[in-house]
Amino acid sequence: MPAPARYLWAWFASTMALLGAVVAINLVVDPYGLFRIVDVAGLNRVKSQASERGPLFKHAGVERTHPSGLVLGNSRAEIGFDPESPAWPAWSRPAFNLALPGAGISAVAGDFAKALHATTPRLVIVGLDFLDFRVDPSSDDTFRAPAMSADPLPEMRERASALLTMSALIDSLATVRAQHEPYPTSLTEAGFNPKRDYIGVARRQGYFALFRQRDQENAATYLRGPKSVFQAGGRPAPGFDAVDNIIALARARRITVRFVIYPYHVHTLTLFHLTGLWPAYEDWKRELVRRIDAAQGTMDVELWDFTGFSPYADERVPRPGDTRTELRWYWEAGHFKRALGDLLLANMLDAQLDGERWGRRLAGRDVEEHLLEQRVARDDYERRHPEDVADLKALVAAAARR
Amino acid sequence: MLFNSVEFIFGFLPVTALVFFGLARWSHAAAAAWLAFASLFFYGWWNWAYVPLLVASAAFNYVCGVQLARLVRENRTRAAGALFALSITANLLLLGYYKYANFFLGIWGSFTGHPSDIGQIILPLGISFFTFTQIAFLADVHRGYAREYNPIHYGLFVTYFPHLIAGPILHHKEMMPQFQEARTYRLNVEDVAVGLTIFFIGLFKKTVIADGVAPYASPLFLHPGTPDLLAAWGGALAYTFQLYFDFSGYSDMAIGLSRVFGVKLPLNFDSPYKADNIIDFWRRWHMTLSRFLRDYLYISLGGNRKGTARRYLNLFVTMLLGGLWHGAGWTFVLWGGLHGLYLIVNHGFRAVRERLGHDLNRTSPHGRALARVTTFVAVVVGWVFFRATSLDDALAILRGMAGLNGVSLPAALATYMGPSMRAVLEHSGVAFALGGGAHFVFQYSWIIALLPLVMLAPNTQEILGRFQPALNFRYAQVPTRLAWRPSAAWAALVAAVTACGLLSLTRASEFLYYQF
Numbered sequence: 001m002p003a004p005a006r007y008l009w010a011w012f013a014s015t016m017a018l019l020g021a022v023v024a025i026n027l028v029v030d031p032y033g034l035f036r037i038v039d040v041a042g043l044n045r046v047k048s049q050a051s052e053r054g055p056l057f058k059h060a061g062v063e064r065t066h067p068s069g070l071v072l073g074n075s076r077a078e079i080g081f082d083p084e085s086p087a088w089p090a091w092s093r094p095a096f097n098l099a100l101p102g103a104g105i106s107a108v109a110g111d112f113a114k115a116l117h118a119t120t121p122r123l124v125i126v127g128l129d130f131l132d133f134r135v136d137p138s139s140d141d142t143f144r145a146p147a148m149s150a151d152p153l154p155e156m157r158e159r160a161s162a163l164l165t166m167s168a169l170i171d172s173l174a175t176v177r178a179q180h181e182p183y184p185t186s187l188t189e190a191g192f193n194p195k196r197d198y199i200g201v202a203r204r205q206g207y208f209a210l211f212r213q214r215d216q217e218n219a220a221t222y223l224r225g226p227k228s229v230f231q232a233g234g235r236p237a238p239g240f241d242a243v244d245n246i247i248a249l250a251r252a253r254r255i256t257v258r259f260v261i262y263p264y265h266v267h268t269l270t271l272f273h274l275t276g277l278w279p280a281y282e283d284w285k286r287e288l289v290r291r292i293d294a295a296q297g298t299m300d301v302e303l304w305d306f307t308g309f310s311p312y313a314d315e316r317v318p319r320p321g322d323t324r325t326e327l328r329w330y331w332e333a334g335h336f337k338r339a340l341g342d343l344l345l346a347n348m349l350d351a352q353l354d355g356e357r358w359g360r361r362l363a364g365r366d367v368e369e370h371l372l373e374q375r376v377a378r379d380d381y382e383r384r385h386p387e388d389v390a391d392l393k394a395l396v397a398a399a400a401r402r
Numbered sequence: 403m404l405f406n407s408v409e410f411i412f413g414f415l416p417v418t419a420l421v422f423f424g425l426a427r428w429s430h431a432a433a434a435a436w437l438a439f440a441s442l443f444f445y446g447w448w449n450w451a452y453v454p455l456l457v458a459s460a461a462f463n464y465v466c467g468v469q470l471a472r473l474v475r476e477n478r479t480r481a482a483g484a485l486f487a488l489s490i491t492a493n494l495l496l497l498g499y500y501k502y503a504n505f506f507l508g509i510w511g512s513f514t515g516h517p518s519d520i521g522q523i524i525l526p527l528g529i530s531f532f533t534f535t536q537i538a539f540l541a542d543v544h545r546g547y548a549r550e551y552n553p554i555h556y557g558l559f560v561t562y563f564p565h566l567i568a569g570p571i572l573h574h575k576e577m578m579p580q581f582q583e584a585r586t587y588r589l590n591v592e593d594v595a596v597g598l599t600i601f602f603i604g605l606f607k608k609t610v611i612a613d614g615v616a617p618y619a620s621p622l623f624l625h626p627g628t629p630d631l632l633a634a635w636g637g638a639l640a641y642t643f644q645l646y647f648d649f650s651g652y653s654d655m656a657i658g659l660s661r662v663f664g665v666k667l668p669l670n671f672d673s674p675y676k677a678d679n680i681i682d683f684w685r686r687w688h689m690t691l692s693r694f695l696r697d698y699l700y701i702s703l704g705g706n707r708k709g710t711a712r713r714y715l716n717l718f719v720t721m722l723l724g725g726l727w728h729g730a731g732w733t734f735v736l737w738g739g740l741h742g743l744y745l746i747v748n749h750g751f752r753a754v755r756e757r758l759g760h761d762l763n764r765t766s767p768h769g770r771a772l773a774r775v776t777t778f779v780a781v782v783v784g785w786v787f788f789r790a791t792s793l794d795d796a797l798a799i800l801r802g803m804a805g806l807n808g809v810s811l812p813a814a815l816a817t818y819m820g821p822s823m824r825a826v827l828e829h830s831g832v833a834f835a836l837g838g839g840a841h842f843v844f845q846y847s848w849i850i851a852l853l854p855l856v857m858l859a860p861n862t863q864e865i866l867g868r869f870q871p872a873l874n875f876r877y878a879q880v881p882t883r884l885a886w887r888p889s890a891a892w893a894a895l896v897a898a899v900t901a902c903g904l905l906s907l908t909r910a911s912e913f914l915y916y917q918f
Binding site: 002003004005006007010011012013015019022161164165167169201209212213216402 | 591592594595596598599610627628813814817836887888889890892893894896897898900901902904905906907908
């Protein structure tokens with residue numbers, strides 16, 4: 001055989017062997033928890049890279065565990081609501097956290113529809129984020145209900161890519177390395193993100209750095225983004241139709257739904273005010289109440305609101321350079337901790353509570369009173385903490401300059 | 403269809419090659435026709451609507467070329483000149499409509515105060531390349547250089563898939579003879595080995611390096627804001643390497659693919675960041691475009707035959723139009739103009755040195771290093787205009803690169819520094835910005851890894867130099883260990899490169915030069 005022909009055979013065989021080795025490594029380490037063939041502490045138990053393919057990891061988890069309780073939402077829900085929390089009633093166990101970072105309310109409806117292919121939970125907690133509902137007042141978008149007949153091809157491709165891609169190989173190596181790290185990023189088997197990596201950041205840089213970075217980002221996002229929840233002709237944002245869609249899907253299967261408005265930290269609420277978002281924030285609550293009230297009597301559905309200038313939301317941010325003070329309720333102004341999430345769950349699900357009852361069920365008859373109370377509380381907060389408000393104002397001004 | 407896609411590598415390429423060599427045993431004409439048909443299929447995969455445009459363009463230019471050749475043969479100079487002018491005008495109008503109509507209407511609107519456009523026009527892929535290729539053909543016919551007019555070979559010359567979308571810009575005279583040769587139609591295992599090796603090295607450059615470094619370039623150009631010194635240089639250098647490996651990877655893949663079919667393409671990319679000056683840079687970057695601009699624009703404008711001032715003006719105009727060729731936007735015009743100025747300065751500097759009696763071929767190692775770094779920095783500054791979406795963005799980035807927005811490091815990095823180090827940095831005016839340091843660390847890791855690679859390492863053509871990978875290639879001996887040969891060790895190394903390239907296919911992205 002001439003040398004070039006021998007070369008081609010050797011090249012082909014070596015390429016195949018290398019690709020085979022990559023498949024084997026990814027199958028054994030299983031960085032996204034899809035195959036679960038090997039589970040060895042020190043090798044692959046901590047799935048540090050699972051969030052790289054969060055949707056794949058979580059939908060596979062739903063298929064595997066057939067949960068009776070389901071959490072839907074964005075990163076706030078992923079980090080805040082632990083399916084292992086004692087607040088979950090027995091009839092809703094096992095629970096699974098299907099919330100995905102960056103998921104808008106339309107994507108959340110899609111995740112719910114997809115999960116219903118694999119299981120019919122009895123209880124669903126749906127996190128609602130005001131920021132998902134903002135729209136350009138001149139836009140004319142519509143919500144498209146997710147298709148119920150899922151095409152298996154993209155998922156098959158996605159699973160194949162978990163075996164035969166460079167990113168999967170890199171994630172496998174990172175997973176092995178992360179087993180001995182003190183604060184690895186990871187998702188629990190039930191889809192909860194304990195945000196261990198933030199512990200490391202908080203201990204090295206302090207909570208001030210975490211809060212400040214989030215406040216800077218939020219100031220810029222709120223300032224530049226739309227400031228309405230109504231589009232052209234006064235039509236509500238498509239996100240409200242996504243809420244209706246979630247209600248309809250749940251009603252058809254007799255699933256109990258608890259919608260929950262996330263407990264925004266006072267910094268976030270103040271930035272809503274400083275960037276001119278407050279009126280839209282109130283409109284959003286009014287429209288949500290209207291939609292969810294309309295479903296009353298046809299199913300078990302409630303809207304819970306944990307926003308406000310409560311002692312929880314007003315958790316004081318440590319001073320710059322303070323790396324010792326630990327916060328109890330918040331990682332930063334964008335994300336609350338599991339401890340606060342447990343309180344929310346206990347309040348909504350009527351579980352035993354150590355602390356006081358908190359949050360309120362929002363319904364049509366008392367929404368205006370609630371909004372007035374919040375306005376008064378906001379003004380009171382801003383009077384009591386002029387230095388905080390000045391600081392946040394400076395961030396907004398800096399964002400405006402950029 | 404993208405070279406860096408599963409359907410191309412595992413579907414289109416093997417099927418096209420097998421049918422081509424199968425048909426070639428029976429008829430060379432049928433094999434050539436098949437290759438032209440397969441090339442149209444390759445083009446139509448993107449958008450079938452533009453296949454008739456490509457076919458019509460090739461047919462029109464072929465007919466014009468044949469008629470022009472007849473007129474030239476019959477010495478009917480005026481008729482030949484008129485036909486030549488007509489055909490060139492038609493080509494430029496086609497290109498002008500698809501690529502520049504809205505740009506020029508916008509300028510017209512800003513002058514007259516009556517803005518108008520003709521709706522969104524989708525730029526047909528590769529139109530700049532296949533139009534220029536055919537303009538060169540017509541010019542060669544007019545000058546009496548073209549010899550062969552086989553319609554199937556002409557069709558294949560224009561549509562040949564390895565070069566169709568993003569070059570190289572081919573010369574009729576370097577391709578048509580190859581389509582005539584009988585050896586092209588015989589399966590040659592050495593050609594396949596050399597071709598696939600070059601192709602997969604190119605795939606690695608594109609999918610692993612260019613696509614890998616891209617996330618560290620894009621944020622700066624999408625939202626420049628007021629970047630500090632390190633952020634501005636980090637993003638600009640990341641783009642400098644992204645573009646290099648994207649285009650170099652594409653050029654390798656085109657050359658390698660063609661070699662599988664026994665056809666050599668002209669070299670298009672020759673380690674441009676090793677250039678000692680801007681003149682040298684343009685002899686190494688997009689070489690076939692430089693050749694086209696020199697032969698058909700610069701020389702047509704008078705070249706250096708009409709005095710120094712006119713020569714510099716010709717250079718400037720040529721580069722300005724070269725910039726505009728890349729895209730209908732002021733940033734491209736500025737980029738072209740900037741390189742025009744660079745070239746004028748470079749030629750002027752040479753003229754001064756010659757007048758002072760300096761030997762331009764003798765430079766000290768330090769002088770050469772300084773020249774190379776200066777050239778590289780000038781090129782990076784140029785890329786800022788090339789990539790930025792507006793003049794304001796480009797200037798914002800350049801202000802950052804000049805240090806006018808200060809210097810900062812991620813605060814996360816500060817936690818790994820000792821207090822004295824941190825104090826020294828703060829005393830020197832370095833600020834610590836909030837945020838994780840991962841982006842910064844990865845960005846500069848890529849830059850530090852790639853800089854010596856582009857400045858010092860031999861390129862693909864040099865590594866495979868003994869096998870004459872491309873036309874117009876000046877073979878320089880590379881160290882023996884790096885000279886490719888069909889051995890088991892090289893098979894293993896290229897297999898690793900291939901596996902990495904294939905494993906990175908999932909994030910298939912278009913080549914940057916597809917937009918031109």
